[in-house]
Structure formats: C-alpha cells, structure tokens
Amino acid sequence: NAGVTQTPKFQVLKTGQSMTLQCAQDMNHEYMSWYRQDPGMGLRLIHYSVGAGITDQGEVPNGYNVSRSTTEDFPLRLLSAAPSQTSVYFCASSSSGLAEVSGANVLTFGAGSRLTVL
Amino acid sequence: GQQVMQIPQYQHVQEGEDFTTYCNSSTTLSNIQWYKQRPGGHPVFLIQLVKSGEVKKQKRLTFQFGEAKKNSSLHITATQTTDVGTYFCAGLSGTSYGKLTFGQGTILTVHP
Numbered sequence: 001n002a003g004v005t006q007t008p009k010f011q012v013l014k015t016g017q018s019m020t021l022q023c024a025q026d027m028n029h030e031y032m033s034w035y036r037q038d039p040g041m042g043l044r045l046i047h048y049s050v051g052a053g054i055t056d057q058g059e060v061p062n063g064y065n066v067s068r069s070t071t072e073d074f075p076l077r078l079l080s081a082a083p084s085q086t087s088v089y090f091c092a093s094s095s096s097g098l099a100e101v102s103g104a105n106v107l108t109f110g111a112g113s114r115l116t117v118l
Numbered sequence: 119g120q121q122v123m124q125i126p127q128y129q130h131v132q133e134g135e136d137f138t139t140y141c142n143s144s145t146t147l148s149n150i151q152w153y154k155q156r157p158g159g160h161p162v163f164l165i166q167l168v169k170s171g172e173v174k175k176q177k178r179l180t181f182q183f184g185e186a187k188k189n190s191s192l193h194i195t196a197t198q199t200t201d202v203g204t205y206f207c208a209g210l211s212g213t214s215y216g217k218l219t220f221g222q223g224t225i226l227t228v229h230p
Contacts, residue, residue: 033217035220040127041222043208043220090160106163106166107153107163107218108163112160
C-alpha cells in the first residue's frame with residue numbers, strides 16, 4: 001500500500017531548464033494537488049485536480065503546468081525553471097465528499113521533492 | 119481569497135511545558151484540519167474538526183474549533199521531545215474536495 005509516491009526526491013536544475021515532478025497515488029482518490037513549501041510561507045497550493053481531465057489553478061500557479069489523464073497520476077511540469085522555484089514540492093491526494101463528513105477531504109501527502117534551481 | 123493565519127511562528131519550550139498554537143481564518147470554514155510535519159518529513163494528518171465549538175482529544179493533544187467556525191487551537195500538555203516539528207492548521211471552505219488553505223505553521227522546539 002504505497003499511498004502517494006513522488007519522484008524524484010531531489011533535483012538540481014539550471015535556470016531555463018524544464019522538468020517534470022511525478023506524482024502517483026494508489027488510493028483511487030478523486031482529488032490531487034501540488035503544494036510548494038518555503039520557509040515562513042507554509043504550504044501554498046499550486047494546482048489541483050478534482051478528477052481525470054479536470055485541473056484548476058491554486059494560489060501560486062505561474063510557471064507550472066499540470067495535467068490529469070488518469071485518476072492515479074498528476075505530474076507537475078516546470079517549463080522554464082527560475083531560481084524563485086527553488087522549494088520543496090509536495091503532492092497530496094484525498095477522497096472527495098461533503099466537508100461536514102468526518103474523514104472526507106483529508107490529505108495524504110507524498111514524501112516531497114526538493115528542487116534547487118541555480 | 120481565503121486566508122488562514124497561524125501564530126506563533128516559532129515556539130521553544132522546555133520538556134514538560136505546555137504548548138498552544140492558534141489558527142484564524144478570514145472566512146467561515148466547513149471544517150478545519152491539523153497536520154504535523156517532522157523535521158525533514160512530510161505533513162501527516164492529525165485530526166479534523168467539523169462542528170461549531172467542537173473539542174477533540176488525542177492523548178496529550180487537545181483540539182478546539184471556535185463557535186463561529188473561524189478559529190481553532192491545538193494545545194499540547196506536558197510536551198515531550200517527540201512533539202518537535204511544525205504544526206499546520208488547514209481550513210476547508212465550501213462543501214467538498216480537499217482544496218485546503220494552510221496556515222504558515224508553528225515550529226515547535228522542545229528542549230530536554
């Protein structure tokens with residue numbers, strides 16, 4: 001029972017390079033999301049998806065693209081990396097449901113991907 | 119948009135002392151969740167509060183949800199070194215899906 005799997009764990013890029021952070025979950029969760037974590041800033045939502053074929057922007061979407069072709073996978077693409085994108089990235093998923101129902105909408109996080117852009 | 123403020127940003131305590139972190143939302147929440155992140159780790163779900171005025175306990179941890187469903191607190195009694203980490207609150211607005219807004223987190227250090 002893997003939960004949420006992120007790859008790679010570490011990555012160093014040069015400014016202008018592109019890369020994809022992979023995220024896969026095996027819990028049949030409808031909802032998947034990407035957060036970035038920076039010191040003193042908490043966790044900020046980049047993009048999210050409520051199901052295959054459906055994606056939407058979060059709080060800090062600029063510079064990132066996502067797609068959701070399957071329920072299991074939700075890759076995050078950096079098209080032209082910038083030093084401001086140096087951060088720790090977390091993928092998280094949850095089942096959907098009414099917010100008032102205890103247990104619904106609880107996020108399961110991946111182990112994180114630490115990205116450095118030089 | 120929705121904002122969730124969390125204080126304090128840092129808290130240093132001696133082992134055995136109590137610890138409290140507070141969370142305040144700019145909007146009324148459907149529910150509030152608390153997560154713990156150990157140093158170098160990822161956030162792990164602790165608890166979810168749904169009802170106005172709700173209080174839940176997990177051993178030495180006590181979680182409260184305000185009557186207006188706009189604020190929450192986490193209180194740890196008699197801290198232990200295993201309590202170190204960052205504690206996040208996360209608020210959910212609306213009726214469904216996990217689009218949570220996280221507070222900035224409180225970093226707890228426990229000195230033995």
